[in-house]
Amino acid sequence: MQTQSDxxxxxxxxxxxxxTRVDAALNWFRANSVWPMPMGLACCAIELMAxxxxxxxxSRFGSEVMRxxxxxxxxxxxxxxxxxxxxxxxxxIYDQMPEPKWVIAMGACASTGGMYRSYAVLQGVDxxxxxxxxxxxxxxxxxxxxDALMELQKKIISQPCIQDLxxxxxxxxxxxx
Amino acid sequence: xxxxxxxxxxxxxxxxxxxxxxxxxxxxxxSLADAEKIFEVAGFAKQTLGFDFLVDITSVDNYGEDxxxxxxxxxxxxxxxxxxxxxxxxxxxxSELPSVLPVWRSANWHEREIYDMMGIRFSxxxxxxxxxxxxxxxYYPLRKDFPLAGKPTDLPNVAFTKPAPLEGGPFVTVAxxxxxxxxxxxxxxxxx
Numbered sequence: 001m002q003t004q005s006d007x008x009x010x011x012x013x014x015x016x017x018x019x020t021r022v023d024a025a026l027n028w029f030r031a032n033s034v035w036p037m038p039m040g041l042a043c044c045a046i047e048l049m050a051x052x053x054x055x056x057x058x059s060r061f062g063s064e065v066m067r068x069x070x071x072x073x074x075x076x077x078x079x080x081x082x083x084x085x086x087x088x089x090x091x092x093i094y095d096q097m098p099e100p101k102w103v104i105a106m107g108a109c110a111s112t113g114g115m116y117r118s119y120a121v122l123q124g125v126d127x128x129x130x131x132x133x134x135x136x137x138x139x140x141x142x143x144x145x146x147d148a149l150m151e152l153q154k155k156i157i158s159q160p161c162i163q164d165l166x167x168x169x170x171x172x173x174x175x176x177x
Numbered sequence: 178x179x180x181x182x183x184x185x186x187x188x189x190x191x192x193x194x195x196x197x198x199x200x201x202x203x204x205x206x207x208s209l210a211d212a213e214k215i216f217e218v219a220g221f222a223k224q225t226l227g228f229d230f231l232v233d234i235t236s237v238d239n240y241g242e243d244x245x246x247x248x249x250x251x252x253x254x255x256x257x258x259x260x261x262x263x264x265x266x267x268x269x270x271x272s273e274l275p276s277v278l279p280v281w282r283s284a285n286w287h288e289r290e291i292y293d294m295m296g297i298r299f300s301x302x303x304x305x306x307x308x309x310x311x312x313x314x315x316y317y318p319l320r321k322d323f324p325l326a327g328k329p330t331d332l333p334n335v336a337f338t339k340p341a342p343l344e345g346g347p348f349v350t351v352a353x354x355x356x357x358x359x360x361x362x363x364x365x366x367x368x369x
Contacts, residue, residue, distance in 0.1 A: 084337065119318050119324075119326065119328070123341055
């Protein structure tokens with residue numbers, strides 16, 4: 001049985017060499033190893049657990065490494081109602097995450113405050129942190145979370161990641177200072 | 178001993194301080210005239226009448242009336258399987274009554290919640306801090322004169338609040354009204 005196509009990468013012919021752009025390679029690494037910071041605050045967190053479990057299996061997209069330390073995480077998934085009391089904590093955890101970092105607002109509450117038009121609830125987590133993706137639903141289905149993750153991967157791949165580095169600017173003569 | 182018998186014993190012990198017990202749907206309530214005596218009444222209810230479990234303490238804001246606050250104690254006897262409700266009024270100027278924490282330790286968080294949401298203080302409470310909102314939040318949000326959307330506050334490095342956009346709300350659902358269009362949440366006048 002043939003298991004390998006003749007047109008794929010063949011180490012016998014090409015050796016241990018792959019030709020690509022640094023941008024593309026780095027983005028490929030980043031997009032396929034998005035380590036989530038599960039900011040589970042309410043019932044959305046239950047659905048987020050389902051995304052991580054075997055039926056939906058977030059590890060198919062390289063994001064099974066849920067890190068409860070913000071310093072090891074790339075993407076904060078805000079799953080649930082953000083109260084004003086929690087808002088400062090959430091901002092602090094976001095600030096502790098290393099760059100590059102992304103935020104997914106999961107569900108109605110994290111996106112807009114949801115049904116809580118209340119003195120106690122922050123009306124959308126985008127009031128305090130920059131949000132890359134909003135997921136609708138109350139709570140969203142696990143498929144919707146995986147869809148958001150795939151959209152985030154598309155976004156990561158489409159963004160240049162080394163152009164803005166100072167050393168690249170210096171080498172290419174863009175950095176005048 | 179039934180709940181009514183317990184209430185009558187309480188009446189016999191404290192006389193004019195408590196009203197005659199009233200019954201509504203099988204539940205016995207009585208009112209205590211002087212909120213300062215709640216500790217003695219609570220102690221008697223536990224030691225002599227066997228109400229060993231404090232189910233809940235709640236507070237009512239009778240906005241525009243005097244006295245403004247009503248504090249309601251729900252007692253339960255685990256052995257006799259009976260429940261008793263004790264109400265007492267507190268004026269807005271005073272806004273303070275004795276803690277029943279030495280009688281039932283579960284009163285600790287109930288009294289803190291009432292302090293947090295309604296602003297009624299409990300004298301003798303060992304740890305009267307806010308329990309849901311943060312220390313330094315200037316309002317008592319469950320009072321009737323507090324707007325539903327909230328008020329703006331800012332406590333740097335702790336928390337801030339902004340008024341919630343009500344967009345013409347609150348949206349009220351009507352139970353049992355014809356079809357689903359008639360029941361769905363809409364802006365409604367209280368007169369309707």
